[in-house]
Amino acid sequence: MDDARLHRRGREILLTWALLLALMLTSLGSAYLRLGVFNMVAGLAIAAIKSALVLWIFMRLRSAPALIRLVAAAGFALWGVLVVLSGVDYATRAETPAEAQRPLQLVPQPAASAASPVVSRPAPA
């Protein structure tokens, strides 16, 4: 890497960093707006843009050979398969999920009756 390329790369990294911080603040601001489901959409879309910047510029996928790009894409593509196939079950299940079971607690016992510990549930909140 010569001087000119180092300077260009330095400028590029600085610019990307500023853009990432600006996007972070945009994401923060969007959370205070009443957007309904679009609060989540905005948050995830901005996160996707930020990670694309990190992948493309910081991790240099932009100048990576096809083999590296393919491996990077395969990870995200397989995650997409995981989401869709899990959704086939979870997103289409009609029943209301049961409340998670409260953990059981052992009640402290006096030394004499310690042989048979009594199990009790905490009082429901």
Place this chain on the structure above:
Amino acid sequence: MSGTMRPARAGSGRRPDPALAPLPEPGADPDTGKLGMWIFLASEVLFFGGVFVAYLYGRTHWPAGFALASRHTDVVLGTLNTAVLLTSSAIVALAVACEEHPGARRWTANLLWTTAALGLAFLAIKGVEYRGEWQEHLFPTADFALAGTAGAEEFFALYVVATGLHAVHLSIGVAALAVFARARRLRRPWADARRIEVVALYWHFVDIVWIFLYPLIYLVSRHG
């Protein structure tokens, strides 16, 4: 006629697309370190991906509980930590660029140390956050503070798992950065540009995981 069939790629003055570069000859040494790290990171996408799927399930089934629970997280410390990690990623990218330039190599070790220090700062801020949440009974234990709202406990269970796994990854990254920063300072021959880039790739990935955790943990519903 044949001149119009072929795009004027060679004469156009554009930089050739690196993705179209010829594959290495059989037996030639590919950049195995870099490729190996990318394969590992692809597996890590699926590792953290499972947690994200669980989150999506919870968020779509208990939207009110997730919104309430998210309002109990510390958005100031969360945003500060996001800025810390984004900055650390930029600095480690600079370290790689400096290592590839003979005149700038004297900066590499310091930049790697700075990245590791920012990682430690992140962990310290996270520790302060955990302490506050423990004191407010927000950890999913028997005396969970928001037990009356369905989904709130699921949110904090996922919060602890996701940020905990992320912190473990970050700690490994800090250790790797420190090893390479020290080796670079001592001019160990194995701490070369290719290996430093592999460590940097890992660090950037830890940053990407946090980029997605940030809106999902802290920004679910701040207006409520």
